[in-house]
Amino acid sequence: xxxxxxxxxxxxxxxxxxxxxxxxxxxxxxxxxxxxxxxxxxxxxxxxxxxxxxxxxxxxxxxxxxxxxxxxxxxxxxxxxxxxxxxxxxxxxxxxxxxxxxxxxxxxxxx
Amino acid sequence: xxxxxxxxxxxxxxxxxxxxxxxxxxxxxxxxxxxxxxxxxxxxxxxxxxxxxxxxxxxxxxxxxxxxxxxxxxxxxxxxxxxxxxxxxxxxxxxxxxxxxxxxxxxxxxxxxxxxx
Numbered sequence: 537x538x539x540x541x542x543x544x545x546x547x548x549x550x551x552x553x554x555x556x557x558x559x560x561x562x563x564x565x566x567x568x569x570x571x572x573x574x575x576x577x578x579x580x581x582x583x584x585x586x587x588x589x590x591x592x593x594x595x596x597x598x599x600x601x602x603x604x605x606x607x608x609x610x611x612x613x614x615x616x617x618x619x620x621x622x623x624x625x626x627x628x629x630x631x632x633x634x635x636x637x638x639x640x641x642x643x644x645x646x647x
Numbered sequence: 648x649x650x651x652x653x654x655x656x657x658x659x660x661x662x663x664x665x666x667x668x669x670x671x672x673x674x675x676x677x678x679x680x681x682x683x684x685x686x687x688x689x690x691x692x693x694x695x696x697x698x699x700x701x702x703x704x705x706x707x708x709x710x711x712x713x714x715x716x717x718x719x720x721x722x723x724x725x726x727x728x729x730x731x732x733x734x735x736x737x738x739x740x741x742x743x744x745x746x747x748x749x750x751x752x753x754x755x756x757x758x759x760x761x762x763x764x
Binding site: 580621 | 706740
């Protein structure tokens with residue numbers, strides 16, 4: 537059973553900022569929040585990880601409020617190539633059976 | 648290419664046959680994971696190894712599935728007496744585990760797509 541809830545799908549247009557919010561009400565103290573991206577017929581690819589506040593890298597930002605019960609992945613100025621499924625996961629340092637991929641959010645970027 | 652590799656990329660078999668998949672992780676990674684993914688779903692955890700030791704198996708994993716990592720490098724996943732419900736993408740991932748703290752990035756391979764007729 538997934539420990540996270542996120543929208544099943546989202547649409548956006550090229551050049552827009554996309555924000556995908558994930559709920560994880562039962563996040564544990566030792567859990568980190570990790571986002572993956574997956575294109576068709578490929579394995580998931582790590583995007584970003586955080587524990588609290590804000591994390592930014594070259595592809596995305598991750599916003600985590602103080603209560604850590606949710607998080608928001610922000611993709612700036614999306615392009616058609618950002619069309620993919622995005623997964624939000626919570627877990628500690630073990631990627632075992634408690635590290636659960638839900639169905640993810642299918643993002644479609646339109647021209 | 649120093650990423651995770653999987654072989655074969657595609658496999659078609661008849662129901663009842665045995666199949667074996669191979670995964671070569673990133674060389675310095677000590678943990679290796681197997682997942683199964685069906686259409687429209689996220690990857691489902693099957694099992695993982697730290698070096699040659701199998702540390703965890705999914706509670707839902709059938710006895711027909713077995714995995715090995717004999718020398719702590721590559722791993723094989725075998726499915727015996729395949730069933731049509733085994734048709735899926737089988738993904739392998741690896742990571743470098745160094746203990747408590749932020750999770751090390753998990754790198755996935757391209758997967759092996761299995762079709763059981």
